[in-house]
Amino acid sequence: MKLLDKATSNFNKQLPFVLYAKPNEQILHGFFQENDALHVFENQSGFVFSSFYNQTNVVFPESESEIFQEEINVEIEDASALIENELDENAQYSFKSIVRKAVAEIEKGSFEKVVLSRKIEISQTVDFIKSYQKLLISYPTAFRYVWFHPKVGMWMGATPEQLAKINNKTFETVALAGTQVFSENILWQEKEQVEQQLVTDYIKNRIGNFVDNLAVSDTYTHRAGNLVHLKSDISGELKPSFSEIEVIQAIHPTSAVCGMPLQAARNFILEHENYNRNYYSGFLGEFQIQEQTNLFVNLRCCEIFNDNIKNQNKVNIYVGCGITKDSNANKEFIETENKAKTILRVLVFK
Numbered sequence: 001m002k003l004l005d006k007a008t009s010n011f012n013k014q015l016p017f018v019l020y021a022k023p024n025e026q027i028l029h030g031f032f033q034e035n036d037a038l039h040v041f042e043n044q045s046g047f048v049f050s051s052f053y054n055q056t057n058v059v060f061p062e063s064e065s066e067i068f069q070e071e072i073n074v075e076i077e078d079a080s081a082l083i084e085n086e087l088d089e090n091a092q093y094s095f096k097s098i099v100r101k102a103v104a105e106i107e108k109g110s111f112e113k114v115v116l117s118r119k120i121e122i123s124q125t126v127d128f129i130k131s132y133q134k135l136l137i138s139y140p141t142a143f144r145y146v147w148f149h150p151k152v153g154m155w156m157g158a159t160p161e162q163l164a165k166i167n168n169k170t171f172e173t174v175a176l177a178g179t180q181v182f183s184e185n186i187l188w189q190e191k192e193q194v195e196q197q198l199v200t201d202y203i204k205n206r207i208g209n210f211v212d213n214l215a216v217s218d219t220y221t222h223r224a225g226n227l228v229h230l231k232s233d234i235s236g237e238l239k240p241s242f243s244e245i246e247v248i249q250a251i252h253p254t255s256a257v258c259g260m261p262l263q264a265a266r267n268f269i270l271e272h273e274n275y276n277r278n279y280y281s282g283f284l285g286e287f288q289i290q291e292q293t294n295l296f297v298n299l300r301c302c303e304i305f306n307d308n309i310k311n312q313n314k315v316n317i318y319v320g321c322g323i324t325k326d327s328n329a330n331k332e333f334i335e336t337e338n339k340a341k342t343i344l345r346v347l348v349f350k
């Protein structure tokens with residue numbers, strides 16, 4: 001595929017690019033910059049890459065990029081091989097202890113829900129082109145991307161969560177929460193239903209002032225690779241007095257990646273997670289391209305370091321899960337391991 005070759009060429013020249021495919025579409029899109037300028041996102045139209053909190057929000061502006069599309073046509077061997085991640089006892093111990101601390105805070109009434117995450121580091125050199133091809137064909141219902149900027153790094157992911165779709169004042173988002181490993185007979189426990197309802201209520205509350213005709217669908221099971229989630233679709237008409245960016249800022253970060261109330265949950269995360277999320281659980285996608293905004297939450301993702309000069313070749317996989325008063329630390333840890341498999345399944349090492 002031509003765009004894969006163009007991405008390789010941009011990477012070799014250390015020039016920014018993004019390749020992406022939208023859920024259930026067979027079209028690969030590419031934005032390519034011809035120089036390595038770092039454009040800070042200030043509502044210009046383009047491909048946005050925004051952090052969870054307080055990092056530089058980057059854009060590949062439409063006006064500064066070469067933009068291409070082509071049909072997806074990949075042929076790779078063995079799309080299902082899974083690299084086993086060795087169990088890290090220390091990581092397990094520290095993650096479980098933060099989960100227990102969070103449950104104790106919830107019981108004290110400090111907040112209702114918090115999403116806690118961790119970073120799994122694997123010291124291997126990733127072949128990003130082969131890995132991305134595997135990701136493209138393995139998760140056709142996800143937003144699948146690989147993004148690179150020499151001043152920021154390389155990220156790749158297959159996210160099931162839409163943050164916002166805005167087309168001609170029609171606003172759509174989703175409330176996604178609750179996780180199980182895929183099987184034929186899925187039954188949802190009360191804990192997961194409560195967790196998902198909290199996300200729905202949070203979004204309704206945050207966008208209530210910005211949209212008319214707010215509508216929420218029934219909750220249904222959504223498959224995301226080897227996992228399933230509970231999901232409902234939320235929509236409305238953006239009021240003429242509000243801009244797109246205002247409503248986006250009102251919902252990011254949703255309580256599917258941060259918690260509620262927002263500030264207390266975010267403070268707990270910043271104080272206890274012990275690492276910087278960077279762009280994990282931020283958002284990315286098209287901002288006002290052909291009058292459409294189509295943004296996704298950066299989940300099921302990894303950061304790829306391919307730097308032979310600094311001898312830094314590794315990949316960090318980012319995974320998190322929602323903690324409520326009924327959370328069990330052991331189960332939450334297993335959930336993060338299961339989520340990591342989304343990326344582990346597609347990584348190809350050199």
Ligand SMILES: C=C(O[C@H]1C=CC=C(C(=O)O)[C@@H]1O)C(=O)O
Nearest residue numbers: 177178179256299319320321322
């Ligand atoms: C925070 C993540 O997932 C969120 C999205 C769906 C279900 C989730 C859960 O069940 O905890 C999380 O809120 C992640 O994948 O890192």
